[in-house]
Amino acid sequence: VSAPFRRTAGGIVVRLRPAEAALIAKLADQLLDLLDERAPAAAGPADPLDAMVGLAGPAAEMPQPPPDPVLSRLLPDGYADDAAASAELRRLTESDLVSGKRAAARALRDGLGAEKLPLLDEEQAQLWLGALNDLRLALGTRLEVTEDIPGQLRRLEHNDPRRAGFTLYEWLIEVQATLIDILDRN
């Protein structure tokens, strides 16, 4: 059994099997689709002049947290107790947050979709690490994972379709953990 990543003198080698690489690339593609849903809302108030002269209006016109639980986990509120301040911060920072996450997911998808798996430098590996983490946040939120996954699995019926999701999720933990380990030892 070979580890999914290995550090060599020339960089970090990706040793995923073709089917594994294709699977992660597909998940990254789905994440990109999901983040697309948030692109227009992140643009801020519709009329820039209104915003400039302070007519952007009350909370109703401020960007709201995404209704989708996965998106709201990826793009959370900045204040625990202040919806107006959260909306204002979201207006200032969300579009950068979305484009950063998109860039990382694209790097992961394109790298894994290439004919020959790339050799990663430190910066690329960090980008992949962030994207892998976002994939786990998305899948884990959909599955409503807790810190007791074995307990959750015990409560699922044998033929529950979520079992496959949990298997995938646990495999992604291993993949990500290997990369953390490699980056951490540098």
Add this chain to the structure above:
Amino acid sequence: VAVSTGSAASGGTLAPEQLERPDQDERSTPDRPWVTIVWNDPINLMSYVTYVFQKLFGYSKEKATALMQDVHYKGRAVVSAGAREQMENDVARLHSAGLWATLQQD
């Protein structure tokens, strides 16, 4: 933080709305510093959280590990303190890394 069981937020990623609210009029006292808080969640790995604290804040492995353990076992940790704008920037960087963070006045 993922791995073991039974910590404060083990029911899944809590929505911030579910958290205890401080009194509203305590929020804007000008002389109290602002802090960035990282909350426990069941998905982020312990090793990842420690790595992120080192990378984003330049903390030593020891300090980053201690903060990660506070997040994991106590449910939250204050990871930085300072001016409000700085804390908003820290929260944005933590969100970019996928950690669940908020800012508030201490």
